[in-house]
Amino acid sequence: MSELTLRFWPIFFELYESLPRQGPGNRASAARALAFCGDLPLVAAVLDLGCGVGAQTFHLADLTSASIVALDSHAPSIERLRATVSERGLTERIQPVVGDMAEPGLPPASFDLIWSEGALYNIGIEKALHVCHGLLRAGGYLAFTDAVWRRDNPPPAVKASFESDYPAMGWVPDVLAAIERSGFSPIGHFTLPEEAWWDDFYTPMEIRIEALRGKYGDDEEALAVLNQLAQEPEMHRRYSDYYAYEFFVARLMK
Numbered sequence: 617m618s619e620l621t622l623r624f625w626p627i628f629f630e631l632y633e634s635l636p637r638q639g640p641g642n643r644a645s646a647a648r649a650l651a652f653c654g655d656l657p658l659v660a661a662v663l664d665l666g667c668g669v670g671a672q673t674f675h676l677a678d679l680t681s682a683s684i685v686a687l688d689s690h691a692p693s694i695e696r697l698r699a700t701v702s703e704r705g706l707t708e709r710i711q712p713v714v715g716d717m718a719e720p721g722l723p724p725a726s727f728d729l730i731w732s733e734g735a736l737y738n739i740g741i742e743k744a745l746h747v748c749h750g751l752l753r754a755g756g757y758l759a760f761t762d763a764v765w766r767r768d769n770p771p772p773a774v775k776a777s778f779e780s781d782y783p784a785m786g787w788v789p790d791v792l793a794a795i796e797r798s799g800f801s802p803i804g805h806f807t808l809p810e811e812a813w814w815d816d817f818y819t820p821m822e823i824r825i826e827a828l829r830g831k832y833g834d835d836e837e838a839l840a841v842l843n844q845l846a847q848e849p850e851m852h853r854r855y856s857d858y859y860a861y862e863f864f865v866a867r868l869m870k
């Protein structure tokens with residue numbers, strides 16, 4: 617493993633764990649997706665898969681009266697979420713869990729709504745849909761965001777980035793077809809607006825990268841990692857018309 621590779625992950629986590637969220641999204645989009653879930657019980661059982669530090673978990677707590685299990689495989693994010701849950705007096709409603717969404721170890725058919733922003737792709741959408749199918753009650757809802765292509769012939773930088781991070785990325789109709797193949801009925805979808813990429817994600821990321829550049833001074837390997845990480849918001853600034861994050865809402869009809 618090269619020195620740069622060895623330095624990558626600690627600096628990646630130092631950056632990402634400090635951000636308000638770890639992927640695109642915002643409260644308005646969460647509210648818009650939630651509006652598709654018309655028949656939720658008053659005190660719904662919600663599972664937030666790949667919750668990160670919980671930006672959307674807190675939106676859901678705010679927008680509903682639900683009790684929420686918030687699961688992520690990255691223990692430091694769950695620790696930060698747990699601390700925020702305590703600070704906000706939400707320990708009765710939000711249960712942070714370190715776990716693998718591929719094998720969540722949660723009781724079958726026990727949730728009214730599964731939520732997942734920018735995380736299901738980590739285990740492959742088909743596998744994730746299968747897991748969610750098993751965890752939802754009849755009539756339960758699944759709301760998730762996923763990166764999709766929106767234009768053919770992406771520039772080499774965009775192509776290379778997604779070939780590395782999400783080689784199976786498809787188009788909106790591909791995801792809708794996967795939803796239907798998995799026994800769900802799609803009930804709505806929409807594209808996340810630009811502010812959902814910037815306000816709580818790329819803008820704080822760029823500010824934090826600048827601060828870390830100051831911290832690492834003349835550590836050339838660290839600066840090279842930071843330059844690499846800075847490419848993602850820059851790519852979005854130049855080429856966002858080639859890809860999007862789509863919010864999908866589906867329902868389990870058993």
Ligand SMILES: C[S@@+](CC[C@H](N)C(=O)[O-])C[C@H]1O[C@@H](n2cnc3c(N)ncnc32)[C@H](O)[C@@H]1O
Pocket residue numbers: 636637638639640641665666667668669670671672687688689690693715716717718732733734735738739
């Ligand atoms: C792009 S981040 C999104 C985090 C959060 N939902 C948000 O929008 O801010 C993806 C999250 O999925 C988590 N993750 C990746 N693979 C996972 C797995 N197998 N099980 C649970 N969480 C996973 C990562 O730790 C990370 O927090």
